[in-house]
Amino acid sequence: MTYCVGLMLNKGLVFMSDTRTNSGIDNISTFRKMHTWEVPGERSITLMTAGNLATTQAVVSLLDERSKQPGDRHPGILEAASMFQVATLVGNVLKEVISTHAQTGQQANSAFNATMILGGQVGDGEPRLFLIYPEGNFIEASFDTPFFQVGETKYGRPILVRAYDPDMSFEDAIKLLLLSFDSTIKANLSVSLPLDVHVYHAGSLQSGEIFRIEADDPYYETISSGWGSALRDAFHGLPDFTFPAETVQRATGS
Amino acid sequence: MTYCVGLMLNKGLVFMSDTRTNSGIDNISTFRKMHTWEVPGERSITLMTAGNLATTQAVVSLLDERSKQPGDRHPGILEAASMFQVATLVGNVLKEVISTHAQTGQQANSAFNATMILGGQVGDGEPRLFLIYPEGNFIEASFDTPFFQVGETKYGRPILVRAYDPDMSFEDAIKLLLLSFDSTIKANLSVSLPLDVHVYHAGSLQSGEIFRIEADDPYYETISSGWGSALRDAFHGLPDFTFPAETVQRATGS
Numbered sequence: 327m328t329y330c331v332g333l334m335l336n337k338g339l340v341f342m343s344d345t346r347t348n349s350g351i352d353n354i355s356t357f358r359k360m361h362t363w364e365v366p367g368e369r370s371i372t373l374m375t376a377g378n379l380a381t382t383q384a385v386v387s388l389l390d391e392r393s394k395q396p397g398d399r400h401p402g403i404l405e406a407a408s409m410f411q412v413a414t415l416v417g418n419v420l421k422e423v424i425s426t427h428a429q430t431g432q433q434a435n436s437a438f439n440a441t442m443i444l445g446g447q448v449g450d451g452e453p454r455l456f457l458i459y460p461e462g463n464f465i466e467a468s469f470d471t472p473f474f475q476v477g478e479t480k481y482g483r484p485i486l487v488r489a490y491d492p493d494m495s496f497e498d499a500i501k502l503l504l505l506s507f508d509s510t511i512k513a514n515l516s517v518s519l520p521l522d523v524h525v526y527h528a529g530s531l532q533s534g535e536i537f538r539i540e541a542d543d544p545y546y547e548t549i550s551s552g553w554g555s556a557l558r559d560a561f562h563g564l565p566d567f568t569f570p571a572e573t574v575q576r577a578t579g580s
Numbered sequence: 581m582t583y584c585v586g587l588m589l590n591k592g593l594v595f596m597s598d599t600r601t602n603s604g605i606d607n608i609s610t611f612r613k614m615h616t617w618e619v620p621g622e623r624s625i626t627l628m629t630a631g632n633l634a635t636t637q638a639v640v641s642l643l644d645e646r647s648k649q650p651g652d653r654h655p656g657i658l659e660a661a662s663m664f665q666v667a668t669l670v671g672n673v674l675k676e677v678i679s680t681h682a683q684t685g686q687q688a689n690s691a692f693n694a695t696m697i698l699g700g701q702v703g704d705g706e707p708r709l710f711l712i713y714p715e716g717n718f719i720e721a722s723f724d725t726p727f728f729q730v731g732e733t734k735y736g737r738p739i740l741v742r743a744y745d746p747d748m749s750f751e752d753a754i755k756l757l758l759l760s761f762d763s764t765i766k767a768n769l770s771v772s773l774p775l776d777v778h779v780y781h782a783g784s785l786q787s788g789e790i791f792r793i794e795a796d797d798p799y800y801e802t803i804s805s806g807w808g809s810a811l812r813d814a815f816h817g818l819p820d821f822t823f824p825a826e827t828v829q830r831a832t833g834s
Contacts, residue, residue, distance in 0.1 A: 480734035484763040488811045497821045505815065509738040525823075535827035548819055556814035557742045561759065564806050567751045567799060573789035
């Protein structure tokens with residue numbers, strides 16, 4: 327499993343992905359699931375992947391190769407004229423890779439599927455964020471749906487829904503994402519640190535802060551342990567429940 | 581979908597279930613998923629069901645009929661000598677019902693599966709809580725794993741894990757469960773109010789408070805709206821994130 331989130335803010339885009347992959351619980355590895363391409367002053371593109379590792383690695387390798395071969399029949403993601411074209415390209419490559427593996431050679435029981443979050447900015451366009459399906463089609467984030475999650479999405483969703491604000495700072499967005507990841511990591515063994523982060527500043531047309539939060543990161547540990555007591559305080563701060571009068575009479579037999 | 585939780589406390593057992601069933605998003609109904617049997621002074625047994633509605637209703641009807649026919653070859657759940665025997669009986673009935681529908685007549689694409697939470701107390705035994713699988717086998721809660729969820733379990737799990745305490749009062753347990761249900765209801769349209777509640781007092785050997793929390797319940801509304809701002813306060817109360825120095829230099833190009 328995997329957990330990746332792409333968040334759209336007024337200030338730009340924030341991407342966070344975990345690094346754990348597993349093929350059965352006795353075969354666990356660390357792989358990078360976040361990939362960034364840039365042409366400074368012209369474009370910055372980030373892709374996060376969830377699903378079959380062979381599929382996602384093949385997609386990233388093909389995108390890489392095509393970005394280095396300008397004569398290829400496909401324009402590479404470094405030449406595509408807009409984020410929409412980049413998303414179309416990535417979707418097509420993803421669909422091709424899946425269908426190649428699905429139709430030839432040995433058949434596997436598990437699907438070769440993968441789902442991807444793509445975000446960035448190209449030239450005069452706005453920063454854009456897409457969710458790309460295994461079928462190669464995609465949807466785009468808006469301020470009604472300002473973030474996309476892929477992988478193990480459920481545990482970490484309630485806090486995102488409650489605390490997201492499009493005006494929040496990058497620092498607050500990272501804090502929020504760490505809480506969402508912490509809820510997921512606590513519940514699902516197949517999602518784990520280290521976490522990769524990319525903060526893209528709207529209009530900068532170059533990659534922003536790219537860094538990795540390691541398993542022993544002191545800030546993550548502070549957030550993770552502090553959140554438990556903060557939640558308990560919030561819980562106790564809410565008004566207390568009292569039983570409806572008629573049920574109490576029933577229970578006490580009076 | 582469905583969401584049901586059974587919680588084991590030092591003071592007793594708390595059960596909460598939603599009431600929404602759906603067969604496609606355009607076919608939504610309200611059905612009771614919590615069923616309680618009692619022989620005051622001797623036993624109280626509560627069953628909550630998730631899964632195929634035809635299966636779960638058949639199981640409950642069979643349990644009901646057998647409890648009224650003492651001469652049946654199966655002892656009914658009102659005669660079984662322990663909670664373990666009750667769980668065995670419910671598991672067997674569940675397995676029978678599923679296999680009957682799976683092997684005869686028209687085949688459906690969706691499974692006839694169901695999963696159940698069973699809890700209560702019989703005679704001199706302790707209060708016990710079980711999770712019963714479609715295969716008819718079951719596991720029992722302990723103070724390492726003090727609660728069971730069935731149905732749409734993920735959204736509501738983080739708050740349970742963080743705030744559960746075996747010493748908590750019944751009132752606090754209901755508040756906690758309402759928060760867990762609220763997170764689930766906000767995320768999944770197929771889980772919804774009204775909610776059924778049963779609070780079983782350890783050693784009472786009779787049903788405790790049984791009541792329904794309706795869709796317009798003022799306490800639920802207070803909790804639901806208050807939790808959003810309480811979470812945001814908790815979020816802002818945690819220490820702020822600061823970017824690692826080297827990444828800031830990279831991003832500003834200095």
